[in-house]
Amino acid sequence: MLAGLIFACMLGLMAIRVPIAISMFVAGVFGYLYQVGLAPFLNNLNGLAYARFASYDLSVIPLFILMGNFATQGGISKALFQFASVVMAGFRGGLAMAAVMASAAFGAICGSSIATAATITSVALPEMKRHGYSGRLATGTLAAGGTLGILIPPSVPLVIYAILTEQNIAKLFAAATIPGIIAMFGYMIAIAVYVRLFPGHAPEHDEDRPRMTLAGVLAVAPIAIIFAIVFGGIYGGLFTPTEGAGVGAAATFVAALLRRELTLHKIKLCFYSTAGASAMIFMIFIGADMMNTALALTQVPAQLASVIQGWGVAPVLVVSGILLFYVVLGAVMDELSMILLTIPIFFPVVMGLDFGMPKESVAIWFGIMVLMTVGFGLLAPPVGLNVYVVNGMAKDVPISESYKGVMPFLVSDVLRTILLLMFPPISLWLVKFVG
Numbered sequence: 001m002l003a004g005l006i007f008a009c010m011l012g013l014m015a016i017r018v019p020i021a022i023s024m025f026v027a028g029v030f031g032y033l034y035q036v037g038l039a040p041f042l043n044n045l046n047g048l049a050y051a052r053f054a055s056y057d058l059s060v061i062p063l064f065i066l067m068g069n070f071a072t073q074g075g076i077s078k079a080l081f082q083f084a085s086v087v088m089a090g091f092r093g094g095l096a097m098a099a100v101m102a103s104a105a106f107g108a109i110c111g112s113s114i115a116t117a118a119t120i121t122s123v124a125l126p127e128m129k130r131h132g133y134s135g136r137l138a139t140g141t142l143a144a145g146g147t148l149g150i151l152i153p154p155s156v157p158l159v160i161y162a163i164l165t166e167q168n169i170a171k172l173f174a175a176a177t178i179p180g181i182i183a184m185f186g187y188m189i190a191i192a193v194y195v196r197l198f199p200g201h202a203p204e205h206d207e208d209r210p211r212m213t214l215a216g217v218l219a220v221a222p223i224a225i226i227f228a229i230v231f232g233g234i235y236g237g238l239f240t241p242t243e244g245a246g247v248g249a250a251a252t253f254v255a256a257l258l259r260r261e262l263t264l265h266k267i268k269l270c271f272y273s274t275a276g277a278s279a280m281i282f283m284i285f286i287g288a289d290m291m292n293t294a295l296a297l298t299q300v301p302a303q304l305a306s307v308i309q310g311w312g313v314a315p316v317l318v319v320s321g322i323l324l325f326y327v328v329l330g331a332v333m334d335e336l337s338m339i340l341l342t343i344p345i346f347f348p349v350v351m352g353l354d355f356g357m358p359k360e361s362v363a364i365w366f367g368i369m370v371l372m373t374v375g376f377g378l379l380a381p382p383v384g385l386n387v388y389v390v391n392g393m394a395k396d397v398p399i400s401e402s403y404k405g406v407m408p409f410l411v412s413d414v415l416r417t418i419l420l421l422m423f424p425p426i427s428l429w430l431v432k433f434v435g
Helices: 002-015 020-036 038-053 056-073 076-087 094-107 113-130 135-146 156-165 169-197 214-235 241-258 264-297 300-311 315-329 335-351 359-379 385-393 399-422
Strands: none
Touching: 002 020, 002 264, 020 038, 020 264, 020 335, 038 264, 056 076, 056 113, 056 156, 056 241, 056 264, 076 094, 076 113, 076 214, 076 241, 094 113, 094 135, 094 169, 113 135, 113 385, 135 169, 135 359, 135 385, 135 399, 156 169, 156 335, 156 359, 169 214, 169 241, 169 359, 169 399, 214 241, 264 335, 300 335, 315 335, 315 359, 315 399, 335 359, 359 385, 359 399, 385 399
């Protein structure tokens, strides 16, 4: 009952537009005070922030965010989209497919879904409109493509999952690579099917096809080099993920400078934006820590694990139920808040089940399944944060049209999730090559 009241308090505060971090913190304070009193609460509060933020691994988050901001302000997204549009020029709906490819490539140096959606939309949306794409297909594609920002490594939610569950970040990045690539091709197939089933949303023939040039290839070469250095170094054991993030941020800064698009004002903007995003994430950390501490005192997580184990239900059905819960929760919370709040509850439950795999493999596979599922909340109504971001940049497209536009991509998401759920080796194949 107390655990239910804590959740009700959090949801009630969120309903009146209290920020998620504060909602979780206040609900946690209520539960903690009720159970142990004021003196133990103040003693816990005294070391709460230090205990969380003293972790060296957490520094990877602002570094990857800074890397993405340098890429955004340095005009790298424009070069990626132009190159992708040349590659996909011969396909019907090719410009929409190019937007998906550019989102995947940009996500590989960004790590944020919202940033990927907003950045690629600013470049791709005017071109798609100019070539006759409908507002429904254009905004739906760009919103869906933005989710690749957290599916393709580096992924901030995946870093947070690794820290919460004490897993190897490099192995989680490796595990997310193939599912991320499957997601990209799944979206491209969805576009190919959609433009054939519903003519008129994309041009039948694009007479204004771009041509491959040496300048276009050279423009994207720095991105490929940065990706190779960062992830080759991480997977090759040359440096840790945190060091890799630092190297990636520095390399992206140099690449942006060489493009001559970074001004002093833009450099300041990169650091301000990184500070703001990092502060938001760390505030959610504190709120989730307080709420999870209060929930742990209720013994509900431990009781839930023992009850589910006693049911004798197939482990894959338990994971399926958890993933469906994430889909529902995505209607009211963002992906970071969901992971911070629920992983301390669900992770012990999953680790107590027998999947016929080593425990580390179960932990990594479950992390990928969670990552795949929280992306639903970024697209599905009634919230769909990516949809709101993209639709806000497309002033002439009704929000209802944007929601209709993401439906083919949600179908692709469902099929991909089922595939990864039934065949864990797909996610785990690359992990065996990481030392």
